[in-house]
Amino acid sequence: MTIFSNLVRINILLKPLYTERGVILAQRTIATHGNFDYDLAVIGGGSGGLACAKEAVNLGAKVAVLDYVTPSPQGTKWGLGGTCVNVGCIPKKLMHQAALLGESIHEAVAYGWQVPSLKDIKISWAALTESVQNHIKSVNWVTRVDLRDKKIEYINGLGEFKDAHTIIATMKNGSKKELTAKNIVIAVGGRPQYPEIPGAVEYCISSDDIFSLGHPPGKTLIVGAGYIGLECAGFLNSMGFPATVLVRSVPLRGFDQQMARMVTNEMEQKGVTFHHKCVPLSVEKLESGQLKVRWLNTELQEQSEEVFDTVLLATGRYALTKSLNLEVAGVNCVTSSGKISASTEQTNVPHIFAVGDVLAGRPELTPVAIHAGRLLARRVFAGAQQHMDYDNVATTVFTPLEYGCVGLSEELAIERHGADNLEIYHAYYKPTEFFIPQRNIRNCYLKAVALREAPQKILGLHFVGPVAGEVIQGFAAAIKCGITMEHLSNTVGIHPTVAEEFTRLNITKRSGKDPNPASCCS
């Protein structure tokens, strides 16, 4: 407080000087953006776009950000900040936390907490969604304040190209606004895909809707077993809403499949129902308001049907490039799925760039978009050279038992290096705090995928267990530094933690030895 007020005082003393510098800055800015309204226009105010815009103004650029949310088929809309803040990471993590807290109440009894009538413990969906939505709205507000404070112009309009330097923004009331920019960043992200089956658009919800759903979801069918589907199924089930998952091919495709099985085993043991090799055929609304879903088991060629209260589609996401009118800007590096192919974030039009989920072949993760956006601004406005390194990005799936990983899956490592050149270290482990409430430890498992040759460079680390994200983040830095199994086994653990299990890895799959922990102690 005192330091702060001193700063304010210094600020007052320096005011005349600041004004002078302001004038000089203004002149320089005019010189750089020349005949354009802005040095940079960003289409899409999500994680990537905002990070790029903020870095650009810090480097003296004049910047505008366009952001507009087309309501979901069910009518859900939200404010500035993109998927992560509004309908992604943030509400997901909060609902995951709500689910974990519910489980903790039951565990607490084993630890001596006196909980009156355990069977009456239930969640108020209305109270949960209200808290989550209030948090989101306050983040929307803080984001808008931040933009205004940094003199970034925020335009709440849907952007499309008129030509390579001109953008038309369609505002909420239908009026149009035109602006020109020397550089343009496409950061429009993506939205949930709807399968082409009867009833999908009319009756189903997606991750766009679940976090603000106006009524408890009840018995829910989740279509899709990617990370979004599994996370939603996980927290709904733990909150007491029966969850069923339709799996088309395999759960968590693209992730290490042994780890994916641990995740789904745990979910099954907690009560989630999985139907494998099944694709939805139709969703029909009954007079009761419930939804009758028919699906096909593609392996057995058998049809089944069941009635649910809610059907949540999590069958992938598509990039929002269609409405951008990219052709008139000359941007032609668009893949068949509508994503933008730009290896250094630069499109075929040199002053038009793309960051975030809209990029083809890049991980769809908030911190990836932020980092790429920031580095891009530094290259464009400060002559920096550094490019985004998309390799070895860590991530975590927030299923009831979380799965964190960094680097290669075992499958991908085998494909790239051959099984003979790899050593896989693995172990089951028992988290200390699981003993007293007798929590299921069967799926607490981790592994390191390393090169076989000494010093056994580590290619991938995988961890299923509590707080997996917190566990894996530091190891991601180690991977960036080129950590080997030698380093790892010379690292002393922190006891008792779950992260220390990485330092204790010593059993290889090749040895055939039992990876289960000794039963005498933890």
Added chain:
Amino acid sequence: MVTKVDLNGYDEFKRYADALDPKRKKVIFYFSGTKLDNGTSWCPDCVEAEPIVKTFMSQLKKDVIFGYVDVGDRPTWKDMNCPFRTDPRLKLMVIPTIVVWKGVQRLEGSQCTKVDLLQMLFEDDD
């Protein structure tokens, strides 16, 4: 027209706030440190913000209630159990703070000295 209300201390604030119907009219509360005998607040950040906030509110052409809330003297505010800090509807951490009552809009500290940001309190949310 801006209706200005002066509220002294937590009890007065609470009584006033509990009786409000925020659906009827937009209410803005501004929380500031009590003035000393010389007419300026003990809180230097409040001293800086006050003329800017007051000028802004006096020029505002909106039908709102502007509640000027005196949080008390330095020891009252510095007490971590000060009810302005603990009231779940407020959870104040900083003075000065300006909030839209029952809304998410909030400006803290030096943000209150920026007219650009003060204007945002009266814009549509999006």
